[in-house]
Amino acid sequence: MSYLIDEGKNASHLLMGNEAIVRGALEAGINVAAGYPGTPSSEIIECFSQVAKERNLYVEWSTNEKVAVEVAAAASFAGLRSLCVMKQNGVNVASDFLLHLASSGTRGGMILVTCDDPGALSSVNEGESRLFAQLLEIPLLEPGDFQEAKDIIPWAFDLSEKIRNIVMVRSVTRLSHASGNVHFGPLPTRVAKAEFRNSGPLLDPETGPMIAMIVGAPEAQHGPQQEKMKRAAEIFETCPFNTYTGPATPELLIITSSACSLYSQEAVSILGLGERVGILKLATTWPLPQRLLKKHLAATPKILFVEEVAPTLEDHVKVVAAESGAEIGVKTFFGKKSGHLPSLGELNPDLVLMALSRIFAVPYEGAPADFSAAVKALAARYAPPRGMTFCPGCPHRASYWSINNALKLDGRGGFVCGDIGCYVMGTMAAGFNTCKTLHAMGSGSGIASGFGKLKQFGVDQPVLSVCGDSTFFHAAMPALANAIHQRSPFTMLLMDNRGTAMTGFQPHPGSPTNVLGEATPALDMEKICRAMGAKVEVSDPFDLEKTRQKLNHLMEYADGAKVLILRRACALSPERRGKKEYEVTVDESRCRGEDCGCNRICTRIFGCPGLIWDGEKKVSRIDEIICVGCGVCADICPAGAILRKEVA
Amino acid sequence: MSDVKLAKDPYNVIITGVGGQGNVLVARLLGGMLAKKGFLVAIGETFGASQRGGSVMSHLRISRLAVASPQIPRGRADVIVSLEPAEALRVLALYGNPGTMLLTNSHPIYPVGVIKGELVYPPVAEMEAAITQILPTAYFIDATARALALGNSILVNIVMLGALGRLNVVPFNREDFQEAIALRLATGQLAINLKAFDEGYGMV
Amino acid sequence: MKIFGATKLAETVIQTELCSGCGACIDLCPYFRSYRGKTAYLFPCTREEGRCFAYCPKVEVDPDGLSRFLFAKPYDGHPLGNWRSIHVARAGARVKRQPFQSGGTVSALMYFSLRSGCIRGAILTGRKGLLPVPQLVTRPAGVWRHSLSKYTAAPTLAALNRAIAAGHEALGVVATPCQATAIAQMRMNPLQNRSFRDHTALVIGLFCTWALDFRKFEAFLAERVPLKDIVKIDIPPPPASVLEVYLQEEKREFPLDEIRLLVPDTCGYCLDMTSEFADVSVGVLEGHPELNTLIVRTERGEEIVREAQRQEYIILDDMPVENREHLEWAAGNKKQRGLRRCMETGRLNGEAGTACLRLTGEVTDRILKNGRNGKESPCHT
Ligand SMILES: Cc1cc2nc3c(=O)[nH]c(=O)nc-3n(C[C@H](O)[C@H](O)[C@H](O)COP(=O)(O)OP(=O)(O)OC[C@H]3O[C@@H](n4cnc5c(N)ncnc54)[C@H](O)[C@@H]3O)c2cc1C
Ligand code: SF4
Ligand code: SF4
Ligand code: SF4
Numbered sequence A: 001m002s003y004l005i006d007e008g009k010n011a012s013h014l015l016m017g018n019e020a021i022v023r024g025a026l027e028a029g030i031n032v033a034a035g036y037p038g039t040p041s042s043e044i045i046e047c048f049s050q051v052a053k054e055r056n057l058y059v060e061w062s063t064n065e066k067v068a069v070e071v072a073a074a075a076s077f078a079g080l081r082s083l084c085v086m087k088q089n090g091v092n093v094a095s096d097f098l099l100h101l102a103s104s105g106t107r108g109g110m111i112l113v114t115c116d117d118p119g120a121l122s123s124v125n126e127g128e129s130r131l132f133a134q135l136l137e138i139p140l141l142e143p144g145d146f147q148e149a150k151d152i153i154p155w156a157f158d159l160s161e162k163i164r165n166i167v168m169v170r171s172v173t174r175l176s177h178a179s180g181n182v183h184f185g186p187l188p189t190r191v192a193k194a195e196f197r198n199s200g201p202l203l204d205p206e207t208g209p210m211i212a213m214i215v216g217a218p219e220a221q222h223g224p225q226q227e228k229m230k231r232a233a234e235i236f237e238t239c240p241f242n243t244y245t246g247p248a249t250p251e252l253l254i255i256t257s258s259a260c261s262l263y264s265q266e267a268v269s270i271l272g273l274g275e276r277v278g279i280l281k282l283a284t285t286w287p288l289p290q291r292l293l294k295k296h297l298a299a300t301p302k303i304l305f306v307e308e309v310a311p312t313l314e315d316h317v318k319v320v321a322a323e324s325g326a327e328i329g330v331k332t333f334f335g336k337k338s339g340h341l342p343s344l345g346e347l348n349p350d351l352v353l354m355a356l357s358r359i360f361a362v363p364y365e366g367a368p369a370d371f372s373a374a375v376k377a378l379a380a381r382y383a384p385p386r387g388m389t390f391c392p393g394c395p396h397r398a399s400y401w402s403i404n405n406a407l408k409l410d411g412r413g414g415f416v417c418g419d420i421g422c423y424v425m426g427t428m429a430a431g432f433n434t435c436k437t438l439h440a441m442g443s444g445s446g447i448a449s450g451f452g453k454l455k456q457f458g459v460d461q462p463v464l465s466v467c468g469d470s471t472f473f474h475a476a477m478p479a480l481a482n483a484i485h486q487r488s489p490f491t492m493l494l495m496d497n498r499g500t501a502m503t504g505f506q507p508h509p510g511s512p513t514n515v516l517g518e519a520t521p522a523l524d525m526e527k528i529c530r531a532m533g534a535k536v537e538v539s540d541p542f543d544l545e546k547t548r549q550k551l552n553h554l555m556e557y558a559d560g561a562k563v564l565i566l567r568r569a570c571a572l573s574p575e576r577r578g579k580k581e582y583e584v585t586v587d588e589s590r591c592r593g594e595d596c597g598c599n600r601i602c603t604r605i606f607g608c609p610g611l612i613w614d615g616e617k618k619v620s621r622i623d624e625i626i627c628v629g630c631g632v633c634a635d636i637c638p639a640g641a642i643l644r645k646e647v648a
Numbered sequence B: 001m002s003d004v005k006l007a008k009d010p011y012n013v014i015i016t017g018v019g020g021q022g023n024v025l026v027a028r029l030l031g032g033m034l035a036k037k038g039f040l041v042a043i044g045e046t047f048g049a050s051q052r053g054g055s056v057m058s059h060l061r062i063s064r065l066a067v068a069s070p071q072i073p074r075g076r077a078d079v080i081v082s083l084e085p086a087e088a089l090r091v092l093a094l095y096g097n098p099g100t101m102l103l104t105n106s107h108p109i110y111p112v113g114v115i116k117g118e119l120v121y122p123p124v125a126e127m128e129a130a131i132t133q134i135l136p137t138a139y140f141i142d143a144t145a146r147a148l149a150l151g152n153s154i155l156v157n158i159v160m161l162g163a164l165g166r167l168n169v170v171p172f173n174r175e176d177f178q179e180a181i182a183l184r185l186a187t188g189q190l191a192i193n194l195k196a197f198d199e200g201y202g203m204v
Numbered sequence C: 001m002k003i004f005g006a007t008k009l010a011e012t013v014i015q016t017e018l019c020s021g022c023g024a025c026i027d028l029c030p031y032f033r034s035y036r037g038k039t040a041y042l043f044p045c046t047r048e049e050g051r052c053f054a055y056c057p058k059v060e061v062d063p064d065g066l067s068r069f070l071f072a073k074p075y076d077g078h079p080l081g082n083w084r085s086i087h088v089a090r091a092g093a094r095v096k097r098q099p100f101q102s103g104g105t106v107s108a109l110m111y112f113s114l115r116s117g118c119i120r121g122a123i124l125t126g127r128k129g130l131l132p133v134p135q136l137v138t139r140p141a142g143v144w145r146h147s148l149s150k151y152t153a154a155p156t157l158a159a160l161n162r163a164i165a166a167g168h169e170a171l172g173v174v175a176t177p178c179q180a181t182a183i184a185q186m187r188m189n190p191l192q193n194r195s196f197r198d199h200t201a202l203v204i205g206l207f208c209t210w211a212l213d214f215r216k217f218e219a220f221l222a223e224r225v226p227l228k229d230i231v232k233i234d235i236p237p238p239p240a241s242v243l244e245v246y247l248q249e250e251k252r253e254f255p256l257d258e259i260r261l262l263v264p265d266t267c268g269y270c271l272d273m274t275s276e277f278a279d280v281s282v283g284v285l286e287g288h289p290e291l292n293t294l295i296v297r298t299e300r301g302e303e304i305v306r307e308a309q310r311q312e313y314i315i316l317d318d319m320p321v322e323n324r325e326h327l328e329w330a331a332g333n334k335k336q337r338g339l340r341r342c343m344e345t346g347r348l349n350g351e352a353g354t355a356c357l358r359l360t361g362e363v364t365d366r367i368l369k370n371g372r373n374g375k376e377s378p379c380h381t
């Protein structure tokens, strides 16, 4: 039994922020959860799935984030409590439906959990989902620690049901992927019974149909939506998760939220400023609790905003301060705008320490400067930087190898439009710098479709796109449909590594099982593409020469949209992990090393971490600990020096 | 609640290494053991894209008073446990101070730049000599060799955990480990993991 | 003369479209490969010196050095290069098989050389569809499958490199002039490799005014004839001035003026019409599509030709003086055109690593005097 459904009295566990959110939802009696994987949010659906049976939940990995919200919304419309979850980029995808949902409102409590990634530790951007709460006109909550990550969820469900609208809860990497002790509350026992009532009057929130907009009559829904926000603001004035610590009239007030509140506490405590600095930690960051803010602003002359990515607290609190200037007087503000904190990247205790040390003119150093300088000098000398690369035995390295070769051979200046997944490394040396555009999920294929139509303006080189199997269903199918319909002559490389590898092998519509491990119909991408009208070829990326040939052939002859499916499971996938196909060795006597005739193409260019260059002996060799025995490097060695023997 | 005293509160431990070495497991095992003993623990982890052969680091903060922030401030690590020597140095440069205790595996994992021959990974013995000159307490052990001797390089993280147990700075012992590992692994794997722990214990 | 590496080669030859696709840099290593007549540089090689650069006939060619190495004579800029004798030739009585491009001298010499053991393998250029495909042939009968001219650039020397790497020795090669130059450079062991050995035993050079760009030529024909029905392609000697395409049932003709548009830039820099650095050179005899011109240049070439003649594999006749004068006139024209082009673009005696060729002022002057106004001769040869 999972500790997530521990019902012991006074139970307490060390939980990841994501687990705390799950436990909170379980305590709130959640019924339905849907999401699309994305670091740092993915554990939430996985944890729900682990307890789905015991807690009678419906849990799914949806095709994309928009569908996830729609699935969760249906549950809410039927009176159930539901949660949808995604990383910040997912909110962009879901935003179209979210805008309409916020307008129609919800019934059963519904929460949108977004896990932002300040600093883009595992994202292609450090997007900011909090701004969506303003755009969508829905309430936003930000838990400040692990306990709160759990506790705030039931509160959010209640809020959602009070105002009959979706509530957004925003976590960040340093909460979602961090752990702390969490005390559990009781799990409810009620049995859910759902019904979608829809025969009442059009705008009846209880019994009417759920419809987003009455054309030309904004007052019908936008009006009530704004009322909901007013109610939420009122409730937020007394939200138990907005806390203040510090003196009654601090010299400086820190206004903060989320993980930044922990950094602020630590910084204040390290500098011994507890008597001089107050910390107002807000959990309700949109709409802002105006009266609460006014009270705290009035008590201090100076305010420091500690928040990550966009200065949203900073901007909106300043509005509050301006509006109540007559009552509370003129304030001095510090934050991103004043340059005391950086305008990008994630924060940490040190950045807050530096800001405070500047404001209070108290010196601070973490470790003696001479010591730090000495170790840094050693690190520069002895610790070569660690670049990113594909895993040993990764199919993408092999795929990009063939793509590079096919493009170079083709010789017409063709290029690849990249996409989101491990294969973003196609933009780097790891993928031979093959990808020349990189944006959102599925965009590579859309952009490629567009490039394909620029012939009349002189852009006539071959255009390729890469797209993972999960990405294909998520957002690339419309792009492919477009290209086929518009006769855009591009080639989509569908890198089918059997699962959503980047985030940990979540199933997608092409997988034979769902999140619970139950058998489900696996959509056949090959047939789909063919049925859509594309010319389709399938290749094993580990067969370098065949893959290259097929790609060259597609680029050369077939017109219209083409799809080359490169099928081979990820090296980390359950089906390949720990299994060596070949025992691989280097015959040093045959290795040409740096000589003319090879110039160590295996280690210098191919770059599988399983191969290392022995600078003393001047030969390449296999690192047995790292090599997973895929055998691909044997095919790139011009001297036949890399030997592979099938493992029985 | 155990009555073990913490040398400092919060007590800051960093577990670092390279993606795939299993340092996240070490941090979670440790965190679990300590939470069980009644400590307030916070763990901050860096993984995700960095898992793919990049540097990985977990911050573990142990306290009797409050759950601390998941990021240790610069220069404030009390113990650094590293599964890879270059990572040890990198983390020491940011989070170390003259009082930091360093425990590191001495077996290198070469960064791509080194594999490609663009960068040089100097001999670890040289690095060790240089570090011990400025850091009073530093332990270098070849945990990888020991793990390989036990039959699987993946055990390197447990060997290191055993060695940390011996150093007696973080309040946990073999029984705690046995209990914690039993929760995570299939019974078939317990014996070898305990063996790895014991081997590590004997290495410092 | 300084030798550079692959990156320099890619910069000065491949990226500038100066590459003729000869294949000399291919299959020495994994960095260069041929695709549809073009040579591609797949990944950057960082070596400062390489065989790829050293062998390439389009960069840093030193005709004087080659001439001294092959003929023990300086290079004097004569339109036909160095030669021992010139003949009219055709396949002899011992050769029954067809088809040939013209007199069959090339195939007959290769066939004889393989049968007699003068060579133990032949590097010939067959075709797959329209695409020229070079191949190592070790059985004499295999020669016939590779006869006929493919008028597009072919990576013939890639097959030579492969055969050498596989340990074959005493190889014969049929080469165009740029290929013959590359082979001569290979034979000089430019990188002073200690374990080097000369693996060639006979180089038959073809006459060549230009070789077409494969992609363009294929596209040109694809629009006009069913590609799969093509049996033979010919450019008959003047005054025809057409390209003939023999199909299963009919023959189609295309004016050479249209075809010349498909000639790659690189041929305009070439000074060599008669494969001056081969052992023997073969072309079509003007006015006689069924006969060859044969130029014998080296001692080893002479021995094989004599033996082949004695054993009736080839038949030799005297070369009429008018024919030889006309050949010199045409070859001199090509030389002058190519030289002018190199001079105009700074590729004669240019900066180290970028020059097409290196010539003394004296030789340069002589070539410019020999040619006539740089006009292409009215005939093909
Ligand atoms: C591209 C090209 C341009 C030519 N231009 C002229 C010219 O301007 N004037 C002239 O007199 N003669 C020219 N020739 C030569 C002529 O076409 C005949 O090849 C020559 O006369 C020999 O005739 P044959 O009957 O002995 O040939 P065959 O016995 O039919 O043998 C032909 C040989 O040529 C080789 N070959 C075919 N195509 C190629 C190629 N692309 N690259 C390398 N080797 C190849 C084959 O391996 C075969 O061994 C040219 C040939 C080529 C390939
Ligand atoms: S590719 Fe082969 S020959 Fe070249 S360095 Fe690697 S093992 Fe040696
Ligand atoms: S076999 Fe070669 S390519 Fe595959 S994992 Fe081992 S070293 Fe890497
Ligand atoms: S220098 Fe040698 S190894 Fe490098 S590309 Fe040239 S031939 Fe190949």
Ligand code: SF4
Pocket (backbone or CB within 6 Å): C009, C013, C014, C018, C019, C020, C021, C022, C023, C024, C025, C026, C039, C052, C055, C056, C057, C058, C182
């Ligand atoms: S050697 Fe031949 S194929 Fe290679 S670059 Fe030079 S001309 Fe081109």
